[in-house]
Amino acid sequence: MSAFSAIGEEREIDQNEFTPGIEPQATWCPGCGDFGVLKALKGAMAELGKNPDEVLLVTGIGCSGKLSSYFNSYGYHSIHGRSLPVARAAKLANPDLEVVAAGGDGDGYGIGGNHFMHTARENHDMTYIVFNNEIFGLTKGQTSPTSPKGHKSKTQPHGSAKDPVRPLSMSLSAGASYVARTAAVNPNQAKEIIKEAVEHDGFAHIDFLTQCPTWNKDARQYVPYTDIQQDDEFDFDVTDRREAADAMYDAESRLYEGEVLTGRFYRDDRPSYSQEKQSTGEMPETPLAERYFDDDYEWERSYDFMDRHR
Template sequence: MSAFSAIGEETEVESDDYTPKLEPQATWCPGCGDFSVLKALKQALAELGKNPDEVQLVTGIGCSGKLSSYFESYGFHSIHGRALPVGRASKLINPELELIAAGGDGDGYGIGGNHFMHTARENHDMTYIVFNNEVFGLTKGQPSPTSPKGQKSKSMTPHGNAKAPIRPMSMALSAGATYVARTAAVNPRQAKEILVEAIEHDGFAHVDFLTQCPTWNKDAKQYVPYVDIQDSDDHDEFELDDMRGAWEAMRETEEALYEGEVLTGRYYQDERRPSYQEEKMERGDMPETPIAEDYFDESHDWKRSYDIIDKHK
């Protein structure tokens, strides 16, 4: 019998099925935007009919890293900046699992920035949610890669941040991500819809999720009012598979944020490019049966990794 017999079962799933029985109560600060990520993710997976046994959630370090503690599924709380390589490995071992990685803007765009770039470049089939609150919250308010220039903090930049912020969506697009979107904690309906699309997408889906930090980044407030670019007549229309149009819309969005205008929505989606896993299967570089199932097969004849596929001619 398959070790993952729950995968593909047609069952009715409710969002509460993703609430752990042992540690259901999240302990983020009151008013933290992370609560909205947790709720939207539960709702999205329930809408897709995924049960907890079909999902693997890998998180990094920081306030966002607690997500795996408050979420009922297979989980892995990795070290700082390493959620993506851990997630890539688990997806290669068992491609049938729905893989979701999550981390903060410091964890994902700073310490894990190299992994972010190359995971997008290789187009691994996963959803990457980045909690973007423009600050290192868990370590008491240091500026992060997305902190605006001039932002002050008591711990490191009392005279103001001297560095310009990175443009995370533009980075994802230029690196090779095949789905790029931005949403905000104050827009729960859009957040759920975008996460549904990202999870359904075959390839690397990057969701920049604006999450207010009322404790250490009071300047950002709650990222309101927000504007959905797909519903606004004030912004040029563009096709989601148009890279040039997406690039221009992303640049406008990323610049507007630091001028007080919050733009959100879908920016890019490429359904034509195969995922990394699909490429490897087509080349014969991955076994047809998930390697993870071999751990539960007592009759399996274990081989060294280089014996799993045919040797190079």
């Protein structure tokens, strides 16, 4: 019996299956937007018919990193800014596994910004959820890459002199093939966007606005919000890169003016990294992970590769 026999099993899934028995109740602060991410993720996976054995959740450091403790699936709690390389390796080794990476705005847009850029550029088939609360929460309220200019914090007591990063625009320019923004205050949209991201073949980036009532009291609660797919003012083609770029810039500018625009901004159906590598013959048809359970597979050891280059 293979360890991957659960993958592809078709049955009705209850979202409570994703609630762990050891630590079922999340301990984020009351009012934290992270609860919205957890609820939306559970609902999305259940509605997609995924069971816990089919999912790997890789998290970084920060309040968002606790997500893997409260979500019952395969999990890996990586170090700061390093969730994406771990997730990439897992997906390449076992393409049938549904891989989700998660981290905060400091984790994803700051410390792990280099991994974010190149994972998007290479279009690895995974979903990346960034908890964007415009602050470093776990370390008690320092300015983050998305904190607005002028924001006062422990590290910028006189106000930040820096313009915030534009995560949607950054994602598009790096090469992500699915880019969306949602918010914890919009749970139905959040669930539907996560479902679309998981089903997308390629790198799907979700900028998830999560309010922090403890360490970022000056920040908005991201309400009221406007769903750009439901408002006639925002009629643009999500498959057109130029139109998407303009819509993203507009949304990122309005956020700091008090207007929250959420929805799908871009989608490109180009081949994923794995598909590209398989088309050139550089990636084997049999996943590396499955070879561990194939008694007839003849392993190639490192010294075999070394001999070829002597």
